[in-house]
Amino acid sequence: MATLSDEERAIVAVVAEFVDREVRPVARDLEHANEYPEELIAKMKQLGIFGLAIPEPYGDVAVSTPCYVRVTEELARGWMSLAGAMGGHTVVAKLIMTFGTDAQKQQWLPRMATGEVRATMALTEPGGGSDLQALTTTAARDGDEYVVNGTKTWITNARRSGLIALLAKTDPRARPAHRGISILLVEHGDGLTVSRDLPKLGYKGVESCELSFADYRTPVSALLGKVEGQGFAQMMKGLEIGRIQVASRALGVGRAAFEDALRYAQERESFGKPIWRHQSIGNYLADMAASLTAARQLVLHAAERYDSGDRSDLEAGMAKLFASETAMTIALNAVRVHGGYGYSTEFDVERYFRDAPLMIVGEGTNEIQRNVIAAQLVARGGLPD
Template structure:
């Protein structure tokens, strides 16, 4: 498993300090108003969080995926929405760095490294959900351009992104359909409408919107990697990074819920003793702590596979599946430890319980993760 070097350990420690000193004392004010955290975002730019997966030669930090996961965990421990602010951006950074043309890397990565240009990815369509092969958004070649028609939904950071990694069909006759898909690097402009933010249960502060493309034109050079028809393969690799990031977010939320429950169980007394000494509460804490550590190790194992350049779709799926289900269960158990106070907005565990479901549903639902895991497991153990 990847061992962080000294510089990476210092970065994780710096993130933890930022979370404890700056984020946790103020998160409630942004959360309550569903307000975009401009102050935090500016500090995150200065700390280099937007350039974590951008190579050093393009101005980024170029840390390991394992370090990226640990930084994500710390951010989510403070406020999951901040980890979401670098999620899609980091996937597009990774894709540009690994499969982008020299011109694309030079045009985008230096500006993405310092957060001056923020990116998001656009896959999901209204009514499509996880069925990406039923995609209807089309980029049609017209001379030296592509004309885009269609719509995407649940796109995080849509109002604040200057670059969209759009997965669409550029060959409608391709069989199977995914062989005719490309990732187009789209900069907002005429022909693109970004909706108002979609109201959400949790994951507040960071917007999710619908994108509508109405004959929007982009240059032919906007095809990621320069060769159309490779978008499906590219984005599936990018989603391995994305699922590690979502798993790390889940670990962060679970860790925060566990910490809150641990503190409360020592402070609160009933029948003349701290409640953690009651077996029912002590057992909850034991199970919570074990699950959080298991989720963290699964996440770092998947990150290690990516760092070694080997296929990690099964491992990333396992990490995302287990960590997200763990976050949901640990958040609920933390509410149980708090009793009635866990249902109050006065305590952070209420927020953790609202944020946790996103990781179960996002970046491919857990039902889809199980399909991916099963298929890869059989493929690797075929008789």
């Protein structure tokens, strides 16, 4: 945590205490009931967590991205769904701060900072999420309005989000196709329905929705930055922080699984000794600790690069790829360390095992991260210092 100020360390400590005292004792029951964590989200608002990426004059306390990473890790250590509820919110806040007009910043950022308005992003469609240039949702200009038609899917927090950053084609005939894509800042209203909730392996409590737009109308002032055809490039920039956020969630899940395994390996005995003394189990713990530490360094490295203002898709991609694969491996090995109890819903490791794959698939799959990383390695002439 060398890069955090004293004030930032104090913020991380407050969140860690909240997680230990209020999240971990209830997470298992809420998760199994697939219950929206209303009270925990309200407490996160009180703690100012939804505003941590929104600086003055719109928010009160903005922190560095390394600090944001540590806060996200702590939340995910308690329950990944809580950290997930902040992911799209942060991407949309950064999009508005970076590309929004003054009016858009005034309209959205102060209420996003308090959590009064929560935001999500709608990119993925039933026909595909990786190939965003092939999206089919359209926003056709009609006087002072856009008329939106199409379907989005897997949209996190869609029902409870007061703001949706929608990726749509304002010019479906543009070539290359990305030049016809724009971002609209839309709200719930006539013509927009939450058409279904998607059933999931994990990431419970937080809704994942399909959204149907049927002649939905929004004023042209909803166009991010008042500029058409920039939405794809804007979103690629937004996904840098999104991928760092997902990598931080993976750190939290990996850490929770490691800490549970470390504790259990000292409590459980077989053949007359604690199981950690069996070399196979000790090796799992050693590998978990080494890979988790490496993953954290990669994520903090990406966070520092992001704060430098330089392009950070290579760093964010490497962090997300490595941290998510690490979390999955640690979650599986934590199940092994717990033996039969690792398969029991009376322990938390089965939840980590169900939550970890989301970070492999979400925010651009790890196959897509590898494509981004390879392209950037060639573009930058190798691995930068």
